Amino acid sequence: MEIHEQSSAGRGLEHREADEARELAERAQLGDTEAFGELIERHRNRAKDWAERITGDPHLADDIVQDALVRAFLHIGSLQDASRFLPWLHRIVRNQANMRLRRGGPYKKEKPFASFGPSNADPDRVEWDDLDSVLRHLTRSAADAALSGQDPAEHLLRKELYETIRSVLHVLSRKERSIFEAYFFKQLSPDEIASMYRMTTGSIYTYIHRSRQKLKQERIRVSLGLSPEKGGSAMVGSKVLKLPEHPPHARSMTTFVDRVGQLLAALGDPRETAELMGVSGFAFRMQISDKATYADGIYMFDWRQTLRTFLGELGYGATMLCGQLAESPVPLLGAVERFPVVLPIEEAVLPFIRRTIDAGKPVLYFDTSASRPYVHEWSLIYGYDDERRLVHLTDAMKPEGKTLSYDDVAENPVRFLAAVEGGREPAVGPPGAVWEEASRRNAAARALRFAADYARNARAYCPMTSYLSYTSGLAAYDRWIGHLRRGPGSPPNRYGMGQLAAVYAEAKRYAAGYLRAVPFEGEAMRLALLAAEAYEQAGEAIGEIASEVPFVRTAEAMAPELCERCAARLEKARNFEAAAVEYVEKSLTLMEKGISP
Structure with missing residues (x-):
């Protein structure tokens, strides 16, 4: 009897796993990249075992699996029966392995020596x-x-x-x-x-x-005709910078801003997070994919120009290295499509890292191997070690930091590294506190002008890649609500929902904090405070969504009742933010009458 019960329990587990795999495959066919990623995470080791049994070479098996997964991602739409995902993947791995072996395995057409x-x-x-x-x-x-x-x-x-x-x-x-x-x-x-x-x-x-x-x-x-580098004869160096403490209350889930703040603090220029979020404009941004509730809308902006403008407002310049790796699936293509195609060679990135860290400055770096639940995020490289061939960098989920090999950095499919250059000379103007106060008011007015213009622009960022599109500003609320009310046949992406809600709830709260500190006076200040209150209310409504749909890696689908509750809260948040934008515009009208640009 006990054996029978155990057998039944085993079959029940197998059925549940099969049902989950089928559901994930169906969502992947609809374009849900997180669902595809969950499928691959579950079956990558199995795919490698298949490839290794065919080839007998574990390293060749790694290459075959990578090729097979790219092919599966590109052709998931051709899978006619979602319940047959594993046999379909096995066939792709087998075909890729046989193709490699027909070409001569790891030696191609050359014989082993x-x-x-x-x-x-x-x-x-x-x-x-x-x-x-x-x-x-x-x-x-x-x-x-x-x-x-x-x-x-x-x-x-x-x-x-x-x-x-x-x-x-x-x-x-x-x-x-x-x-x-x-x-x-x-x-x-x-x-x-x-x-x-x-x-x-x-x-x-x-x-x-x-x-x-x-x-x-x-x-x-x-x-490429580059100078050879002799193994063991090159100068070997290392340096690890001590980053200042970055307490939890000062952090932001908008890691682009968070890392810039941490970088400036390392240079002896600590700034309040609310100021950084406001000056950068990220306190006022909202962008949603037109396809589904993917989190990629958070990353869709001109990285290079945004960083230059952001640092320029703070009195700094920037030197950047950007690229997308040749012959590699590139994440966030809509944001990096304008980057040049580059090769995975250390000489393109390591000298930049060494030079910047030797000057006592961390390097802003886009990390595509961020710890769960993140997929990719901005980080800071703050150390290197030539002997061990690794860099030290921050990670949003690891307060102690982590390390990556030089190979990992060179082979990152998205290359984005930036160094902050010395403070920009201030514009010529009368000395003293009066000029400083006027400068701060003008900077705040520019930030609020961005907030108002962004809110009214439904297409703030338009990728060149035709199948990618995003809705921004107040219109993003309607897009988001529409995704939630599509019906049970097309549930929203739960993982993306969690990240969107967490990031945008926090952003609205930082918007409120920034507005309460702007150096306005009289009626303009009163209107700014009213806008701050409305942004606070919008943040609380979105925060209720974040509580029900936490930012975690999960394949669980959202129930229709949960979708409707979230949609109702978004409607509430949209109304509060619309009111906030009107207050901001009225405050700007008063300010612009009395402030020269």
Whole structure:
């Protein structure tokens, strides 16, 4: 009886998992990227096991799974039966693995060097235990074969390959090179190599992976004609900056603003978060995807121009490195589509990081490996270590910070790094407190003008990518409410709802705090205070949504009753914010009559 009950419980669990997988697949087919991400998170290890059983190579299996997941993401709409997601994914992995093997597996059309033995060459000219000697011999043989007319194109390609390998192997340390040679050229197994070096098999895999990454980057460098970097001979440095304490009450879920504030504090210029949110305009922004309640609307703005304008208002300049990685799925494409296409080489980013940190300044960095529940967020790189090949950076969910490898930074599909330059000289004007007060009033008036204009602009940001569109300002409330009232057949994205509600509830509260501190007088100040009260009420209404739909990673769908409650609260918040905008506009009218621009 007990066995039967356990068996029934097991079948019940399997049915629940199958139902959840089917529901996630159906949502993914409708364009729900978070649902697709949840599917992949559940089945990535299984997909790697499939690939490894076919290829017998764990590193090749990683590459195959990555290719398969990209293909699955692009073609999820072709899945006719959502309950068949796993067999469909298995077929994609199998096809990708077989395609790689048909091309020659990890070697493509080149043979492993272990297949070239003494019988293929003049033993008087070649030391077969010396890799450099083997490579010189193979290069000469390929060149001779090309000259003799034996398929010149193929042999010249081989010659180029062997010369490239010779030119890049110098980046490996002595131990890395020995292990690399043993694995790739002598065809020893990781277990055999581990026994030779008295190391664990896992450590050998780590050495092999690290060597592959080094050779890959060096080959790109060589192909671009960049100066070679000798392994072990380059200057090795490290530096870790001490960031000032960043207490919870001073933080913001708008991490673009939060990190700029933390960066300025590290430079000895601490600012109130409400001031930063107001000056940057993020206290007054709201943007919703036209597709669903995805959180990507939070990130849709011109990153470069917004940072320049924001820092300019605070008296600083900025130097930036931006790019999108070639041949890589790029998140938040609508925001980074204007970035140049770049290659994953350390030399494009590490000198910038070293130079900035050596000058005592953290680097603003967009991190696509943020800790859950985030997917990606802005962070600060505040240290580097050349010997360990890693950087130290902040993480929204880890007060103690974390580390990323140099490879992780170079291979980030979105490249956004910025350094704050020294304070800008103030505009020429009369000295003293009177001029300073007038300057603050003008800055506040500009911030409120942005707030009023943004609220009335339903298309504040328009990506070039045609299938991406967003609604902003007061109209964003109507878009958001519409997503919630689509009906049970198309539930909103719960994860996105949680992040949107948390971020925008907090933003409205910061808007209220900023307005209460603007240096206005008389009727203009009274109207600003009324606007602050209305923003506070809007924030409380959205905050009630955040309480019911918390910002957590979950595949749970929103029930129709919950959707309706959230929609009603958004209507309430919209009415309060509409009133706030009217008060802001009236206050500006009074201010602009008495303030020169």
